[in-house]
Amino acid sequence: MTRNAERVHTDRAELDRLGHLIEQLPNGAHVVLRMEDGDAIEGTVAARPIAQVFFGPGGEEGTNAVLRLEQPALDQPESAGWRDVWVDRIQAVRRLDPE
Numbered sequence: 001m002t003r004n005a006e007r008v009h010t011d012r013a014e015l016d017r018l019g020h021l022i023e024q025l026p027n028g029a030h031v032v033l034r035m036e037d038g039d040a041i042e043g044t045v046a047a048r049p050i051a052q053v054f055f056g057p058g059g060e061e062g063t064n065a066v067l068r069l070e071q072p073a074l075d076q077p078e079s080a081g082w083r084d085v086w087v088d089r090i091q092a093v094r095r096l097d098p099e
Contacts, residue, residue, distance in 0.1 A: 002054075003055055004056075004057075005056060005064045006056075006057065006086070007062075007064065007086070008053075008055070008056040008063060010061075010062045010063070014088070017088075018063065021087050021090050021093060022049050022050070022087060024093040025049060025087075025093060026045065027045060027046075028044060029045045029095055030043075031045060031069075031093055031094065031095055031096060032094045034091045035085075036090075037089075041069065041083065042071070042096070043071045043083065044072065046068040046070050049066055049087050051063050051065045052064070052065060065087040065088075067086075068082055068083070068084055069084075070082050
């Protein structure tokens with residue numbers, strides 16, 4: 001895992017937002033994420049993300065988190081695998097499994 005991120009956060013409101021998103025992403029949850037660019041990403045949370053300190057593009061320190069989503073084969077085996085997602089890019093989390 002890299003120690004660099006495109007965006008890092010120090011603002012209390014953004015840190016609180018990251019914390020709220022992390023709470024919605026427990027281990028094993030089947031979720032659909034609505035991303036800031038409008039994409040929807042579906043998968044299973046491999047491990048709850050953890051807020052960590054990263055270095056931004058200018059060398060500044062701040063917080064962000066990375067979510068690893070497993071994407072099972074099901075109907076599309078060519079798309080099976082995993083995907084890392086920056087938590088600060090997530091706009092909304094929708095659970096597909098019972099909480």
